Every structure is written in C-alpha cells, then in structure tokens.
Amino acid sequence: MPDQLIKICGLSTPETINAAVEAGASHIGFIHFEKSPRHLSLDDAARLRRHIPSGVKLVLVTVAMQPEPLERAINAIKPDVLQFHGGETAQWIKLVKQMIGIECWKSFGLRDKDTFVEAKTFDGIADRLLFDAPAHELPGGNGLAFQWDLLDSWEPFMPWALAGGLNPDNVAEAIQRTGAPLVDASSGLETEPGVKSIEKIEAFCKAALAA
Numbered sequence: 001m002p003d004q005l006i007k008i009c010g011l012s013t014p015e016t017i018n019a020a021v022e023a024g025a026s027h028i029g030f031i032h033f034e035k036s037p038r039h040l041s042l043d044d045a046a047r048l049r050r051h052i053p054s055g056v057k058l059v060l061v062t063v064a065m066q067p068e069p070l071e072r073a074i075n076a077i078k079p080d081v082l083q084f085h086g087g088e089t090a091q092w093i094k095l096v097k098q099m100i101g102i103e104c105w106k107s108f109g110l111r112d113k114d115t116f117v118e119a120k121t122f123d124g125i126a127d128r129l130l131f132d133a134p135a136h137e138l139p140g141g142n143g144l145a146f147q148w149d150l151l152d153s154w155e156p157f158m159p160w161a162l163a164g165g166l167n168p169d170n171v172a173e174a175i176q177r178t179g180a181p182l183v184d185a186s187s188g189l190e191t192e193p194g195v196k197s198i199e200k201i202e203a204f205c206k207a208a209l210a211a
C-alpha cells in the first residue's frame with residue numbers, strides 16, 4: 001500500500017468502485033444515511049461490497065445511528081471501518097469497539113482550535129480522526145473546504161485524515177500544506193450530487209499519489 005492513503009467516498013456503482021481501486025484508493029466509503037444523495041440501502045451496499053478487493057478497506061459512514069439499526073447495517077455490509085459522522089460520543093464509540101472490535105473513525109467539522117480539544121477526548125478510543133468542513137446542508141459531503149491554516153496548530157497524537165471540498169485540482173496543495181496522511185473526497189469527484197465521475201476519481205488519485 002502506498003504511503004499516501006486515499007478514501008473515495010459515496011460510491012454507488014461497480015464501475016466507480018473499480019476505477020477507484022485501479023487508481024490506487026486505499027479506502028472506499030459507502031454512505032448509509034437516507035438524507036444523502038449518496039445513500040445506499042443495506043441490500044445495495046452488501047451487493048456493491050463484493051466489488052471491493054481485500055487490501056482495500058470499506059468504510060461505512062453513518063450519522064448518529066441507534067444501536068439496533070447500526071448492528072443490522074454492520075451485519076449486512078461487513079465494513080472494515082466505521083466512520084461516525086454525527087454527534088457520537090467517545091463513550092459510544094468505545095462501547096461499539098468493545099462489542100464489535102472494528103476500526104472506528106470519528107469525524108469533526110473543524111471550526112476553530114477548540115475542535116482539537118474535543119478531538120483529544122477520542123484519543124485511545126477512535127482509530128482515526130477525520131477533519132472535515134463544518135456541517136452544512138448535510139453532516140458531510142457538502143463539497144466545502146475549511147481553512148487549512150487551522151491545522152497549523154494541530155499536533156497529531158493519533159492517525160488522522162483531511163476531508164472537505166477536496167478535488168483533483170486542490171488535493172496536491174492540500175497534502176503539501178497540511179501533511180495529511182489520508183485524503184478523503186466525495187462531491188469534488190461528481191458530475192451531479194451522488195453521481196461520481198471515473199475521470200475525476202482517476203485524476204484525484206493521480207494528483208494525491210504524486211503530491
């Protein structure tokens with residue numbers, strides 16, 4: 001696996017999954033959140049999951065799901081990683097990890113330096129922090145970037161990722177400026193909400209791997 005990790009999020013067809021894998025993505029994100037244009041039902045997600053080869057991790061993105069539906073989703077989709085993209089607490093993620101033993105990521109909408117204080121409470125609990133733009137119309141996947149300068153005072157104490165408005169044109173600069181070990185993109189790789197472009201996926205991965 002190359003040093004630069006790449007998550008292509010919100011995929012919903014075998015063709016775009018294959019393109020992301022071929023282009024060097026380390027992680028594929030599926031959205032299970034009904035308000036999102038990228039939402040996948042459990043059946044569709046389970047069917048698409050078969051197109052992800054071992055060695056590439058499936059990240060299931062959920063937003064403040066209740067325990068029983070979350071358990072059903074995990075059993076149906078069998079993700080490698082759970083990305084918590086709502087107001088989930090450290091206590092809740094700790095419980096999920098204890099019960100299921102799965103890799104867990106916690107996302108944060110980065111507004112100011114106080115976010116890093118909140119993020120610290122997930123140290124030793126979450127496996128990775130994902131810094132994204134603050135919630136807008138959706139909790140994530142809004143195609144909005146935040147001020148990368150905010151990360152100047154970030155002293156990584158655990159694995160992390162950068163998201164929010166990344167696209168083929170800005171990802172190299174984002175990596176160079178922030179040193180993000182993992183970059184995550186969704187809207188910037190689409191032709192319309194929920195419709196990914198194979199060309200944009202390829203260009204994004206190429207630019208990220210060359211940065």
Ligand SMILES: O=C(O)c1ccccc1NCC(=O)[C@H](O)[C@H](O)COP(=O)(O)O
Pocket residue numbers: 009010029031033036037038061062063085132138139140141142143144145163164165166184185186187188
């Ligand atoms: O992508 C969505 O539709 C979504 C909906 C609800 C919660 C999270 C969602 N996406 C999470 C992601 O990891 C996105 O890749 C991340 O927010 C970046 O999105 P974008 O700014 O569109 O590249």
